[in-house]
Amino acid sequence: MPSSAFTFKKSIATVSLSGTLPEKLEAAAAIGFDGVEIFENDLLTFDGSPADVRRIAEGLGLEITIFQPFRDFEAMPDPIRARNLDRAERKFDVMQELGTDLVLVCSNVQPSAIDDPARAAADLAEMAERAQRRNLRVGYEALAWGRHVNRWRQAWNIVQRADHPALGLIVDSFHTLALNDDPSGIADLPGDRIFFVQLADAPTLSMDVLSWSRHFRNFPGQGQLPVRRFLDAVLASGYRGPLSLEIFNDEFRAAPARLTALDGLRSLIHVEAEAGFGPGLPAPPVCHGVEFLEFAVDAAARDKLSALLGSLGFRHAGRHRSKDVDLYRQGGVNLVLNSEEDSAASEHFQMHGPSVCAMAFTVDDAARTIARAEALRCVLWRERVGDGERKIPALRAPDGTLIYLVDGKEARRSIWEDDFHLFAEEPAGQEAAPQPPHGPPLLGIDHVAQALPFGRMDSFVLFYRTVFGFVPESLWELPDPYGLIRSRALVSPDAEPGRGVRLPLNISESRRTATGRFVSATSGAGVHHIAFATADADALVTDRLAAGAPFLPIPANYYDDLAVKHPLDDATLATLKDRELLYDRDEQGEFLHAYTDSFDDRFFFEVVERRGGYRQFGAVNAAVRMAVQAQLREGARPELYLD
């Protein structure tokens, strides 16, 4: 649905990116930004002249959209006022060398600033008059922690009162939304009096606004501020200048500049399209579910994993027509074990060890989804295919994991029939398959949890939110015995039990936690656990335990406390305890689940039963799971400490 409306210049402040100034400029240009804000500190620490910066930017095809910030200017007592005008002249020199005509003046934070809008207006008019003589312009912005001016309307009143053509307003979504100020009135301003627009999002945090702004801003779509409402108001004013990202974020400061720049551009393309501008974006997919997961394994890991899957009730259901690729299947769940040499999977195995190298989502329209992903600057991927084999379109997640898109409009099973020899019951030429399970089959994949390297959460949230339209759920803090894990699930909007896609994302600052160890062991992000949906966890676990499935033992203390916490009848409690099922409930429903021990301290499986409208993931029980896994791994059993 291209809207073919006006496309905005896209800009990013150098402070948003890591590196030296040339590295920042290079990254912004390589990713495709039209311009950059030169943050003054980046200039001061740069070993070259402003004219050098201009030449580098020009060589890279980047416009310098603004020079910023100029601080503590307006409404100062008299001797300082004159000095401040001199200061301004010196910075005008720099701007002319840089080749930018706009400077950002942010509202004064000095205790000695005078609370007098008339004086502020007079000072800004004088500065604008001097700027105009050099064909320069001045933009005035209300800082959220400005001494006397901290709302856009105050800044606008001062700009109006100054009434100078070279003086305009600058608005920044963070400064407005962080104070819970209403942006809607911006729509009524004359758009050409808004000289510049900065966009930033942020997570909702209860802390002082200055610290919040300096450390926790992020790109629109990564946080929780109503940036869309702000932008709608700004665009309704008729503003058609650049949309620019000014982000102070500790993690961005440490991340490779190109990764951050890519996220920034993706974010801008997305908010522009949401606001009905730019070339437009195809609609996000309707995700029906996870069609399959593919593991990169070698022969040894394949045998070990297939034994584990057998104990969980999976059947060896097929073999690829041309590759060393095996299909394991149970109910609605397809797991692919890829041990093909010299393949993308074997490369993945070499880099990351036994791990999930691809996920496949079933979507309503794969081609449209790919077009959307491409417009959002995703990396697409085409695999080598044999004659007559089916080509499945795919893109790469931010960690490089492949996401295949299986088109729900086509016959879903054909992807298996085209590419695989499917076995009826007992595969020919194979050892006897494990006994088919007596218990209930799996309904499908309930969720796929990923461990991310520290600092990468925002990047993944933006990817799934913009490309797939998934919705971020609230943040959980899970106490691993060796450090805290932060977890946030991205969920397809229409997810129901046995339907849709749910992706809990986990990060940990500590390298000693299960998440941290996973990231170290695999040198990156990846699937940390896979949860299968069932309608009867009790029967399923009973059956699979008999087949030797390695479900975790759960401490008796857990059940003693459960009995205290929840009004469970004795029979239910006895069943839970007997099957060592974990339990949670909320106002919508109940949740029964069991985890396996981990495969090579990497990934593990879970079985979940959702009753009623329970939509969470049993986060309250994660601490038990992690402690038990740690005890098994460390051999830290009580008998070791007893005589």
Next chain:
Amino acid sequence: MPSSAFTFKKSIATVSLSGTLPEKLEAAAAIGFDGVEIFENDLLTFDGSPADVRRIAEGLGLEITIFQPFRDFEAMPDPIRARNLDRAERKFDVMQELGTDLVLVCSNVQPSAIDDPARAAADLAEMAERAQRRNLRVGYEALAWGRHVNRWRQAWNIVQRADHPALGLIVDSFHTLALNDDPSGIADLPGDRIFFVQLADAPTLSMDVLSWSRHFRNFPGQGQLPVRRFLDAVLASGYRGPLSLEIFNDEFRAAPARLTALDGLRSLIHVEAEAGFGPGLPAPPVCHGVEFLEFAVDAAARDKLSALLGSLGFRHAGRHRSKDVDLYRQGGVNLVLNSEEDSAASEHFQMHGPSVCAMAFTVDDAARTIARAEALRCVLWRERVGDGERKIPALRAPDGTLIYLVDGKEARRSIWEDDFHLFAEEPAGQEAAPQPPHGPPLLGIDHVAQALPFGRMDSFVLFYRTVFGFVPESLWELPDPYGLIRSRALVSPDAEPGRGVRLPLNISESRRTATGRFVSATSGAGVHHIAFATADADALVTDRLAAGAPFLPIPANYYDDLAVKHPLDDATLATLKDRELLYDRDEQGEFLHAYTDSFDDRFFFEVVERRGGYRQFGAVNAAVRMAVQAQLREGARPELYLD
């Protein structure tokens, strides 16, 4: 000054330490705690019974001082009230198995809790009555975010009103001090009605008190709360129960349990002594300055470093009588290059590469300082010495770096004359020394900055604060091009220009910053830069530049901005720019300084001139230094980007 007063039982909550429950108990016992608080979650996730926990603790000689927390008990509407009493009975069962007689009830946070102290008192009296039947006791604590009860006085009023011998008050320094509540009234309570005391400190943060409490608490002496005032009030009441540490801290959760436990015990020993209880501590030393720094080098690094020191004006002034150890000297500064094989220094070199392996402080009384360090559970160190050589007492900093203590009461130069052949002018059998400098000599070592692994700041702050009595200065955030660095200096109380000890400590979450790279390269903490004091930075740098000292080039943009920021006359500005000196000023005075490029991307040197009462470290200029060092390292010079 041993006070030989009452010594308190020292206890720590299991939530303060990382690991499985047995690991936590083991660490607390190994370090020397008398008891532990069993945090309920640690019990729930433990794969053994409460009786097992009791046996493990008994085997380790640990008392279980309390079981906690019991939440949301008092003043609930009626059907829940009965259920809550049942809940209590079940937890009493657990306590009896655990072998502890005390449970912590924290004030109710439920929205449905009734705001009625009489009802709260009646509920707690009933609970206490039931506890008493089993010889158990109940302690009631005001949570800072309790629904209706959040101050110790409210909790005390309810305890008084309940008037039951098995019900007492529990106070926690964090809950009182975080709300800025006055603890002094606690002194007037009957001490035997206070059943338990928890101590926690925290940095001053402007955020919601729940998040602050859950993530940022630390041990007394590591934060900024007036814990001492709180403790004085508590002890004045006559309370003689355990002093227990209950710390929720993300970094502690990730750190090895024994390291955290050691810090905790050190903290308790210190606050107890400060309060005039326990066996007492010898007074902290008066630190006159840094007598010498010792570098671990091999032959190649020694030659390279000696050339660098030569360019900075150091003279090869002596050689150790029995070891491959060389002395470089200038003015009041002694640098020792240790290339002795099979020594502690060579071990250090093998683990960490060329780096500082020891610092020596000149103190008023080395023996007293060692006694204090030992009482605070520091690791002491004795070196192998040759016949007639001087034995210098030493202790290990938390990173293992040696800190020698040179006794100021003895003749300071004797340590050099006893152990070294000192050269008069030209060392015999050596190549010609560099030209003696014409410029002014160095006054001494101004400061020694250390890079610490992420998460270890609190540990070092506690060490220098308790053992040496150093004072932590305010926290700075320094923008390295590749991530943020946090810096806090510990300074001896009587530091003046050329006198005292100043130790800026730096940490960075990012592994790409100078600090992060240092920590990676050396696998640990260590000295990152050494600043020499001079009375005339201009003359000194002019002279040393002529000798080839690798001082950093400073961007011209820096001086353009300096002219705008500070009212400097043109001559001063020209001098600064010509010598490429960095500049800062505050209300007390001025600061001129210059950095060298780094030695193997590890450590570097600085020359500083303090004028007037300037006490800072030029943190505003750190960004310039880091950017220039990065540009030199990366070769990211503007010409590369220009045609």
